[in-house]
Amino acid sequence: MDSDRARGVLVGLACGDALGRPVEFDTASAISAEHGVLDEMVGYGTWNQPAGTITDDTEQALCIARSLIQQQEFDPTDIADRFVAWYESDPFDIGRMTLRALSRLDKGATWDEAGQQVWEDSPEGSNAGNGSVMRCLPLAIPYATEWERLVEVSRQSSQITHADPRCTYGCAILNLTVAGLLDDAGTPLQDALDYVAADAPDELTTALEPIAGGNSPGALEMSGYVVHSLQTALHDGLRAGSAEEAIVTAVNRGGDTDTIGAIAGAVAGARFGASRVPDRWLSAIDETDELESLADDLLEVA
Numbered sequence: 001m002d003s004d005r006a007r008g009v010l011v012g013l014a015c016g017d018a019l020g021r022p023v024e025f026d027t028a029s030a031i032s033a034e035h036g037v038l039d040e041m042v043g044y045g046t047w048n049q050p051a052g053t054i055t056d057d058t059e060q061a062l063c064i065a066r067s068l069i070q071q072q073e074f075d076p077t078d079i080a081d082r083f084v085a086w087y088e089s090d091p092f093d094i095g096r097m098t099l100r101a102l103s104r105l106d107k108g109a110t111w112d113e114a115g116q117q118v119w120e121d122s123p124e125g126s127n128a129g130n131g132s133v134m135r136c137l138p139l140a141i142p143y144a145t146e147w148e149r150l151v152e153v154s155r156q157s158s159q160i161t162h163a164d165p166r167c168t169y170g171c172a173i174l175n176l177t178v179a180g181l182l183d184d185a186g187t188p189l190q191d192a193l194d195y196v197a198a199d200a201p202d203e204l205t206t207a208l209e210p211i212a213g214g215n216s217p218g219a220l221e222m223s224g225y226v227v228h229s230l231q232t233a234l235h236d237g238l239r240a241g242s243a244e245e246a247i248v249t250a251v252n253r254g255g256d257t258d259t260i261g262a263i264a265g266a267v268a269g270a271r272f273g274a275s276r277v278p279d280r281w282l283s284a285i286d287e288t289d290e291l292e293s294l295a296d297d298l299l300e301v302a
Contacts, residue, residue, distance in 0.1 A: 001182055004273035006141050006299055009178060010291040012243055012269020013137055015281045016261030017057040020251040022046055028254035039248045041284040047092050052284030055093040057262040059086060060135035064157060065294040068142060068301055074153040080111035080160050095131040101161035111160050119163040128166045130229035132158035134259045136171040137178060137266045142301040144179040147195060169200040170226045173208065181270035189234060207231045211238065222255025233260045237267025243277045
């Protein structure tokens with residue numbers, strides 16, 4: 001596997017996250033009015049953080065990557081423990097379902113109970129957020145050629161906080177797609193959808209089929225609903241002519257800019273490699289060196 005493209009998955013995620021962070025929740029028109037086209041790391045704005053600051057998207061992905069390397073395998077209990085330690089560090093950004101699940105974990109729930117309990121207690125409309133798909137991508141590197149296992153670990157990683165099948169299979173489809181890209185597949189998203197077609201929710205696969213066919217839906221949504229987030233991010237990540245174009249396009253749509261930017265960035269990073277992610281972005285992110293090193297170590301886990 002090409003180490004540059006494996007690195008691209010993690011640094012692309014971080015770049016999309018950090019570029020989108022200061023304009024999270026803004027509309028496209030508001031972003032345009034203030035920045036024109038936002039294509040540089042800027043400071044403050046949403047969350048009032050310096051330029052290049054990552055959010056919970058990358059921070060939780062780091063928890064998964066570090067666990068995979070230190071444990072030399074997928075260990076959901078260890079990952080859950082790392083999530084709780086991160087939660088106890090008082091992060092400035094944390095999603096509602098994640099917060100509720102990690103609070104349960106902190107009080108003694110097991111990794112496979114907490115997210116399930118939160119999901120069962122949540123009404124439709126607030127039970128299938130994008131908080132697990134944004135962080136699951138480190139799993140695609142060591143398990144890229146073991147698709148049955150990749151589906152299993154992707155779903156379990158989601159279940160820690162997001163147990164809805166749209167979330168668990170969303171993680172599986174995203175990671176299978178990235179695995180396909182790392183293996184030079186010609187139709188990576190379609191291959192992923194075909195692999196899980198018998199089990200994945202119809203609402204999810206129906207939304208992604210047009211993207212797999214190279215089509216653009218009439219409207220792409222920028223909400224935190226997992227189906228919307230994956231549809232938009234995969235559209236931009238798979239269709240763009242460069243990693244920069246994918247991330248800039250996703251972020252400038254407005255809405256949940258950091259997460260959709262992160263997912264699009266990881267997909268584009270797998271396509272183009274870290275060497276084609278803008279240096280000006282990489283130098284603004286404090287975690288770049290660690291992310292590249294972790295990607296190399298994840299290849300050794302494989």
